[in-house]
Amino acid sequence: RRWFFVLGLVLAIAYLIRPTNALAVGFIGLYVLINFPKQVWLYVAGLMIVFVPYVFQNWLTYGNLFPPYSYQLFERFSTPSVFFEGLVGTLISPARGLFIFTPVFLLSLYGIYLRLKSRLALSNPDLYLAAILPAHWIMVALFQDWGGAWSIGPRYFVDVIPLLVYFLIPILRPEVIAVRGIRYALIATVLISTLIQFHASTSIYPWMWNGKPVALVEAPQRKWDWGDLQFLRGFCPGNPLEGRAPACWFQGHE
Numbered sequence: 001r002r003w004f005f006v007l008g009l010v011l012a013i014a015y016l017i018r019p020t021n022a023l024a025v026g027f028i029g030l031y032v033l034i035n036f037p038k039q040v041w042l043y044v045a046g047l048m049i050v051f052v053p054y055v056f057q058n059w060l061t062y063g064n065l066f067p068p069y070s071y072q073l074f075e076r077f078s079t080p081s082v083f084f085e086g087l088v089g090t091l092i093s094p095a096r097g098l099f100i101f102t103p104v105f106l107l108s109l110y111g112i113y114l115r116l117k118s119r120l121a122l123s124n125p126d127l128y129l130a131a132i133l134p135a136h137w138i139m140v141a142l143f144q145d146w147g148g149a150w151s152i153g154p155r156y157f158v159d160v161i162p163l164l165v166y167f168l169i170p171i172l173r174p175e176v177i178a179v180r181g182i183r184y185a186l187i188a189t190v191l192i193s194t195l196i197q198f199h200a201s202t203s204i205y206p207w208m209w210n211g212k213p214v215a216l217v218e219a220p221q222r223k224w225d226w227g228d229l230q231f232l233r234g235f236c237p238g239n240p241l242e243g244r245a246p247a248c249w250f251q252g253h254e
Contacts, residue, residue, distance in 0.1 A: 001036060001039050001042070002042075004032060004036070004039050004040075004042040004043040004046065005042040005043070005045055005046040006046060007028065007032075007043060007046060008029075008042070008043040008044060008045065008046025008047040008048075008049075009046035009047070009049055009050060010046075011024055011025045011028060011046075011047070012025065012046065012047045012049070012050035012051055012054075013050055014159075015050075016050065016054060018159050019069075019070055019073065020136060020139055020140070020156070020159055021159055023132050023135045023136055023139065024132055024159075025047065027128045027129070027131050027132050027135070028125075028128060028129075029043060029044075029047075030128060031125055031127075031128040034122055034123075035122070035123055073143070076143050076144050076145065077142055077143060077144065078141070078142060078143055078144045078146065079144075082144060082146070083141050083142060084141075085146075086140065086141030086142070086143070086146030087137070087138070087141045089141075089146060089147065089223060089224070090137060090140055090141055090146055090154060090156070090157065091137075093147070093223045093224060094223070094224065094225065094226050094229050094230075095147070095153075095209075095216075095222065095223040095224075095225070095229070095230045096146075096147040096148065096151075096153060096154050096155075096223055097153075097154065098153075098154040098157050100153075101152075101153035101154060101193070101196055101197070101200075101231065102153075102154075102164075102193045102196070102197070103189040103192055103193055104168070104186070104189035104190050104192075104193045105164045105168075105193075106189065107168060107171050107182075107185065107186060107189065108164045108165075108167040108168050109167075110170075110171065110182075111167035111168050111169065111170040111171050112126075112130045112133075112167050114170035114171075114173075114176065115130070115167065115170055116130060129163055129166065129167075130163075130167070132160060132163060133160055133163060133164070136157070136159065136160050140156040140157070147216070147220070147223050149210075149216065149217060150207075150210045150211075150216070151210070152200045152206055152207060152230065152231075153196075153200065153230070153231070171186060196231045199231060199234070200230075200231055203233075203234050204234075205233040205234030205240055205241060206230050206231055206233045206234065208233065208241060209228075209230040209233040210230075212233075212241060212242045213242050213244075225244075227244055227246065227247035228244035228245070228247060229245060229246065232245035232246060233245060235249075236248035236249075
C-alpha cells in the first residue's frame with residue numbers, strides 16, 4: 001500500500017507522455033478506490049504532484065487546462081466504417097497488426113485467461129490490468145489514423161506492451177509450458193517476433209516503406225497489401241528500397 005503514491009506519480013507521468021495512458025490512470029485508480037478506499041488519497045497525491053504543475057503550465061501558456069494537442073484528438077475521430085477497419089487492422093493488418101509484428105502476444109490472451117479463470121473478482125488487480133487492453137484497443141480504433149502514420153508496426157500499442165508481456169508470465173508456469181503445443185507455440189512466436197523486430201530495428205528499409213513507392217498517407221490501402229510487407233522491405237534482390245516483398249520473390253529479375 002505504501003507504493004500507491006509512487007504508482008500515482010508514475011502513471012501521471014505516463015499520461016503526460018501519451019494521453020491514452022489515461023486508461024491506466026482510470027482503471028488502476030478504480031482498483032485502489034474499490035479495494036483500498038482509505039489509502040486512495042496516496043494514489044491521488046501522487047497524481048497531483050504531476051498534474052497540478054502540468055495544468056498550471058497549460059493555463060499560463062495556452063489559457064486552457066490541456067495543451068492544443070489534447071483538443072486536436074477530438075477532431076480526428078473516425079467514421080463507423082473506419083472504426084471497424086481499425087479494430088481489425090490494429091490486430092492483423094500486414095503493415096500495422098499487433099499479432100503480425102509480435103505474434104508472441106497471441107499467447108498473452110491465454111495468459112489473461114489463466115490469470116482470471118480462478119479469481120474473477122474485483123479484488124484481483126489482474127482484472128483491471130486486463131481491462132486496460134480492450135479499452136486501449138477500442139480507443140486506438142476510434143481515430144482516423146489508427147495505423148500511426150510514419151511508423152513501424154503497431155505504434156499505438158507501444159503503451160500497453162508492458163501489460164502484454166506481464167500476461168505472458170503465466171505461460172511460463174511449469175505445468176503450462178510442459179504442454180507440448182504451448183511450448184512449441186511460444187518458441188516459434190518468440191523467434192518470429194524477434195526476427196521481425198531485429199530487422200525493423202537494424203535496417204532503414206522497413207522505415208522507408210512508409211514513403212516508398214508512394215506515401216502511406218496518400219495511399220492508406222497499402223496497410224492491407226500482403227504482397228508488400230513492411231518488415232520484409234529490403235529483401236528484394238532487384239530493388240531493396242522499393243521492391244515489394246514477398247511479391248518480388250515470385251517475379252523475374254533482369
